Amino acid sequence: MAYAAQIKIPATYMRGGTSKGVFFNLLDLPAVAQVPGAARDALLLRVIGSPDPYEKQIDGMGAATSSTSKTVIVSKSLRADHDVDYLFGQVSIDKPFVDWSGNCGNLSAAVGSFAISSGLVDPARLPQNGTAVVRIWQANIGKTIIAHVPMTDGAVQETGDFELDGVTFPAAEVQLEFLNPAADEEGGGGSMFPTGNLVDALEVPGVGTLNVTMINAGIPTIFVNARDVGYTGAELQNDINSDPKALALFETIRAHGALRMGLIAHLDDAAKRQHTPKVAFVAGPTEYVSSSGKVVKAQDVDLLVRALSMGKLHHAMMGTAAVAIGTAAAIPGTLVNLAAGGELRSAVRFGHPSGTLRVGAEAQQVDGEWTVTKAIMSRSARVLMEGWVRVPGDCF
Known part of the structure; x- marks a missing residue:
């Protein structure tokens, strides 16, 4: 042959x-x-x-x-x-x-x-x-x-x-500028907040009703408070990825959030769209040991964020999710902003499993609608x- x-x-x-x-x-x-x-x-x-x-x-x-x-x-x-x-x-x-x-x-x-x-x-x-x-x-x-x-x-x-x-x-x-990172075409009529709300009550079968911030900036992302799903926000990869129940929980939240954001027409469609939206959980600053053994002190970060990508907890932070974090942190009233202390801010430093990352965003409210002109972060x-x-x- x-x-x-x-x-x-x-x-x-x-x-x-x-x-x-x-x-x-x-x-x-x-x-x-x-x-x-x-x-x-x-x-x-x-x-x-x-x-x-x-x-x-x-x-x-x-x-x-x-x-x-x-x-x-x-x-x-x-x-x-x-x-x-x-x-x-x-x-x-x-x-x-x-x-x-x-x-x-x-x-x-x-x-x-x-x-x-x-x-x-x-x-x-x-x-x-x-x-x-x-x-x-x-x-x-x-x-x-x-x-x-x-x-x-x-x-x-x-x-x-x-x-x-x-x-x-x-x-x-290498410094990156993401210009006008909020969506203008995808889901929710092009709004940065597809539902029109900074915080929504999302009903998730088997979980209950969760407060979530659903934002479309950088990448569609669903933020939930860590404590509401039984976590501290200081978890490392193995804490989540070794637990099938945890992975199923976050995938269920992701699927129902995607439906609410208008990114999918039916729940079954979430399995065909694994890359987006992301789901992340946030918490206020607390000291923890990163995956490299480095101690991240509470005073060195504004908040903690853990995010899942393709069904698993990310070892650090996806760049597009960092844009979503920076954007949401700049808008008073989102769960991300509240976890960071609730202040008006143009930059935020957050703790992730591998350490910390700083991202900036320029947000302003025009005619009652929040807009972001750009988000900035450094990579290599x-x-x-x-x-x-x-x-x-x-x-x-």
């Missing part, structure tokens, strides 16, 4: 923030995968090593966590005021689908440097030394991200002394490997 030979596709394996993913230049993909559809999804699934019933992704580039089962496609922008278009695909580990419903804020930090190194940014816009400003169109959600990428001798500067909790080694700092990014990925030629 004859078998199809492997083909090789130019690719770059990058870390961005606390995530890793396989990056492609759109034009390097096989022609049939340069457009959305089943062929593209099948190709990316095979690259990452999914679906894998063993949940290890041994036969692919994934590393069997939501933070590492990711793909990115970048191309020259079709918009005159942007440099590149960026499309993110969250690859399911054990199921045969790619979720295109949201962005990855962590990998957003690597898009600018990938675009520069791949020749997708006009050289006339790049300083020999200093900071390059890369204008990114986030195609999944239709938003603009501005990446400030350090340059040295005409090349991206990746090494440095910027430390990011959740990442072992220091690197160069680094090329881990570049060359080609190989897949069987008949896999897509």
Whole structure:
């Protein structure tokens, strides 16, 4: 029996923030995968090593966590005021689908440097030394991200002394601006708060009625008070991920919240939309020991936040969820703001399982409606490997 030979596709394996993913230049993909559809999804699934019933992704580039089962496609922008278009695909580990419903804020930090190194940014816009400003169109959600990428001798500067909790080694700092991060198309008629409320009473079968803040900024996110679901907010990954009942609880909250936000039409649809919305629980400041053994003191944070991604507690914090946290913290009356002390603020530092993170947001109320012009945070990014990925030629 004859078998199809492997083909090789130019690719770059990058870390961005606390995530890793396989990056492609759109034009390097096989022609049939340069457009959305089943062929593209099948190709990316095979690259990452999914679906894998063993949940290890041994036969692919994934590393069997939501933070590492990711793909990115970048191309020259079709918009005159942007440099590149960026499309993110969250690859399911054990199921045969790619979720295109949201962005990855962590990998957003690597898009600018990938675009520069791949020749997708006009050289006339790049300083020999200093900071390059890369204008990114986030195609999944239709938003603009501005990446400030350090340059040295005409090349991206990746090494440095910027430390990011959740990442072992220091690197160069990349500042990201998420412009107008609140949704204007998805669910709830385009409102930042799809129900029109800062806090809602959400009925969850088997749980009861929970106070929640449902916000669509950065990524659709459902916030609940930690104490209302039996937690302190200082939990680490194993505390949640080793408990099937806990995971089922948060998935039930997520599904009912998604329905209430107008993101899905039926509860069953939540299983087909794993990447969004996120569900997170918040609490006031308290001292705890992070996953690295570092003590996070209560006075060093404004609040604690734990968030789940693709059905598991995240080891640090998703970048897009950090945007949601910063935005909600800036708006008095949300559960996030109340957990942080209830003050009007333009920035917040929160504790997550790996340490702390600071994110800023500029919020204002206009005609009774809250708007956010931008959210700002710092990340780092680094090329881990570049060359080609190989897949069987008949896999897509």
